[in-house]
Amino acid sequence: VPHSGSSMNRKKDKGFEICINNINFQRKSVIGYVELTIFPTVMNLNRIKLNSKQCRIYRVRVNDLEAPFIYNDPTLEVCHHESKQRNLNYFSSAYTAAVSAVDPDAGNGELSIKVPSELWKQGDEMKVMKVYIEFSLDQPKGGLHFVVPDVEGSMAERAAHVFSFGNQNSTRFWFPCVDSYSELCTWKLEFTVDASMVAVSCGDLVETVYTHDMRKKTFHYMLPIPTAAPNISLAVGPFEILVDPYMHEVTHFCLPQLLPLLKHTMSYLHEIFEFYEEILTCRYPYSCFKTVFVDEAYVQVSSYASMSIFSTNLLHSGMIIDQTPVTRHCLAQALAQQFFGCFISRMSWADEWVLKGISGYIYGLYLKKTFGVNEYRHWIKEELDTIVDYELKIGGVLLHPTFSGGKEKDNPTPHLHFSIRHPHTLSWEYYKMFQCKAHLVMRLIENRISMEFMLQVFNKLLSLASTASSQKYQSHMWSQMLVSTSGFLKSISNVSGKDIGPLIKQWVDQSGVVKFFGSFAFNRKRNVLELEIRQDYTSSGTQKYVGPIKVTVQELDGSFNHTLQIEENSLKHDIPCHSKSRRNKKKKIPLMNGEEVDMDLSAMDADSPLLWIRIDPDMSILRKVEFEQADFMWQYQLRFERDVVAQEEAISALEIFPTPASRLALTDILEQDQCFYKVRMQACFCLAKIANSMMSTWTGPPAMKSLFTRMFCCKSCPNIVKTNNFINFQSYFLQKTMPVAMALLRDVQNLCPKEVLNFMLDLIKYNDNRKNKFSDNYYRAELIDALTNSLTPAISINNEVRTVDNLNTDVRLILEEITRFLNMEKLLPSYRNTITVSCLRAIRMLQKNGHIPSDPSLFKSYAQYGHFVDVRIAALEAVIDYTRVDRSSSELQWLLELVHNDPVHYIRHEILSMLAKNPPFTKAADSLLCNEALVDQLWKLMNSGRMHTFNFSPRKFLWCLYGLNPSIYQSYLGQKPKQSPSLIGVAMAPLGLKRKAETPLSSSPEPGQVMQEEPSAKASVKSKVSNLL
């Protein structure tokens, strides 16, 4: 590895010019050149290192002189072939080393260019150097994605397009550059494409010029705002163009025929623009903005300088309800990242949390403004629950890692099976959690310094950056456009004058969340509430919390906030109560929000004035609270506390109190149309659970049936549902959810009650959407989900083969509906094929419960390339489930084949992550699937760098299968060096596994069967098989 002193490699980019003069869709190749202008900042610059992957480089010239170069990409083979060790720790450290070796922030790169000796003198005089690199790209596996539909016609008629994509800084996949977020330069971009195509890229489109033969045109872009290479993108295709009717400098692009959808979807964008510009008191930093909607996108949203690339599947017509908020969320996220992430970049990877935090935080403000406080608080709770669950399960998430000395031994996160040193070594899921935590921490900072100061800080960052960006000839000023943790914190203390050091130390410099257990007793003599708050700070993913905590106590006389101090050794806190218990006086009870309500107090404890207690109601600590209070207190909290978070907490707590009082409280909430609809939806499922627990004492019709009838059925004939009218979205969501929850009801025989099943079949039968303004595809899909939920395992005798004749009558009805729905979908496809997705899930459930023969072939046909992505995912999920239940090695092979070869990156990634979620076997249970060939295959997959943008997925899967230090393959590998590599598979495999390879089991083995077929089989094999069953 040539490494001639990294200190010699200091340089500063100034301008960057990229020109792609040929894009061949047929061969999926790209030819072009780049020209960098470099200011050497050190004497004697003799080597220039750049990042480049998978590009073929033809020639390099420095100031018109041919320059020799060396290309070396260590991530292509992370662990050397002859290496002895195979465990994830070893891989992880090797991989981190490989990524570090080409890290642009450390002045490294895959491409090392030797500066011609003639120019060394010039280097002494610090003169500008121009580096010119000609390159081509053939069938790229990452960086650029070609979509070329296999139909007749020209490329434009076929809607062929290409776009850049990647995880973090992956621009090196499509052109040589300094692939770092902290290296800014100005850009000049040129793309020559077919005359029928449009090339959309960053910056201003200066002009479009035909080539001499008039068959192609060249798009010239200028980006005068200093921008990092990872924020550069490109999309080329026969796009339809829509100029935003409200903002003419904003242009939207979509694939042919989708223009009506684009018009509808984008009719809203200007409001998001206005919102952000208003709260940040800053204009959108770029002079134009472009949105491009592409097929086969790897992620829903990706933001680049002055443009965002979205998945085409976000487009929708005005008839679609469910997709609308999802798409708007995506637009808002993309726009937030334009300010923080694209315009303002980061100093180093350790500062990433600031960008993600701020963009996530202002996105949250947008949610609050547009969708309301309830939605916002619900979202915060959801995010908090997600991050808490992840950290408690997997381990802490560290926002601001510091690496002292750069040695891997000082790994700040030893609990993880990957290194968090580089964005590329991270797990995808970890990064999602990282973003989630980042915006939650921003919210904590807001709690401390107030929103006003918070927005002032953002404004300061933006105005400094925009001043710096206009300094064309003073590139040292450009560092103002990079945010760092210390700079951000300094800005906060300057603006607010407050010290948020402890907060940062707790949540940013340290990983983990807080786990509280709370309980209380009421001391009647002293009229004092004795609250005990314990912490678990020894388990993985937890940390100790010391500091203030807010407790809200609702008493008869009103609601009172108390701030307690959590200290090292104090567990108990005495809180004096304001009211004496008095039950007979009839008086309205004041709530937190000033409202006064009548309550039926007969349920509460006669001696206590306490109605309910909440710990940390504002979610100002990243915590999980397990609080014990009596069932009636949870019921009061559900009915009368106006905060949706409290209501949701009460609902989840009531699950373990199956009493008529809980039932009544939940039913009342369900009926209240002033209550937040998501709370009501959650209440449906809780009610179903309670009803099942109360099965023997339940009186009246099945839970929710009469309620549904009253709300959604005709007055004159209660068994017929009204014709659909979804104009009221709250009741639409409730109408969708209730049947799904009802289908979870079970009778004494643990079957779905006949009455409920018939009710659902009637809902399907009488569903009538003719008069509706909106599509009912999501509603119908959920009715199918309801049918799926109603399924219970078939009673089978002697494991008979499933035939049509012995089909249960109820199941026959269900199957008929599903068949009809699935067939109708072929004639009249629904939006996003929601109905096919639900049908596939239903069929898998029928198979799994033994009603119909288990068979993956149907799912495999739906999993093919060419079906809508949601359908493929649903089908693959079913195949993966089949693989696990039936332990089919051929299906597992088929899946891994897809991981290798599927054209859609998202699908390849999803297969592995679904396999990791639902692994075909685990470390604990021996499985016939578990053999060395599999390990070998996965190892190769992650070792080869084939996975490019999502190289983490195979590791995650392997980790789910074997854990960090996989003993199962260590047993093979321990002896490996003695064997020649080609023989390992056969020679080392234990007997049981070898047999399996010869006679693959096609169907699930029966214990008896095995005994008969293999009377001589070793006891270990038998126990293995019986373990599986």
Added chain:
Amino acid sequence: MADSVVMGSGSLNSGSRSGSSKTSTSPTENYQLARRRTLQVVVSSLLTECGFESAEKVAVETLTEMMQSYITEVGRCAKATCEHTARSTPTLSDVVVTLVEMGFNVDTLPVYAKRSQRMVITAPPVTNAPVIPKALMAGQKRTHPTYIPSHFPEFPDPHTYIKTPTFREPVSEYQVVREKAASQRRDVERALTRFMAKTGETQSLFKDDISAFPLISSKPSAIPYLSTLLPSELELQSLEETDSSEQDDQTDSENNPSNIIQDDQSADKENIVLPPGGVVPTGKANEENMIDNPYLRPVKKPKVRRKK
């Protein structure tokens, strides 16, 4: 030309007449046949008079038809002429006027009538004048009110203006309607999908009985997002229907006269305000011309460098 017109209208007339005498029973037919036969005799004798010895049946028939048409037309015109002068019974002068009108020289008629070779034709056999069968009595036949003279025609039969519903009461009960709509749709869907399944490739859930629950096989498409994202024609159609019905409702309320009278001014204001918000598409074409967006600018021609 004139002949054919005469003929046409004549036959049409006779047709309508026979149509109007609704009940064409056998006596009427006899009566008409007898008249027709007489006419035929007349035609034949005229032919003989002209010196023909024999004629084909078709020829005679045609001439008879022409004769009948001619006479009918004379009658019709005479009637019309008389009614034009507010009388109800035609007189000789009416007939004369008609004949003149039809281009016939009336003066030649007496001479012709008194010609020597004239053949005398026996009067047609006395047949009973057709008995107009009694119309089905429906309701009370109305007499003239006092202010209408009695010589005016009588009222037509009551059945021509009395409503006599003959259909069954439609089922309007909500439950039944919904029930019917639901089962109808289900039947159509089932039949359609079964048909599609039978005529195309299928996939099956059961190995033993492939025909049970046939699933139309899934076919990958080259551009899967098109059919899944774009609303189907059916959905668009129903959307248009609901939209137009809504619009109808709006225009109805706007056209409501009381509204307009009550607040004329405010209605005017609304009309002024409406266009920018409501009618975006029409104004847009103009707008777009004004928009300066780099993607809308024309593509430049390449610079020709050869001249240098």
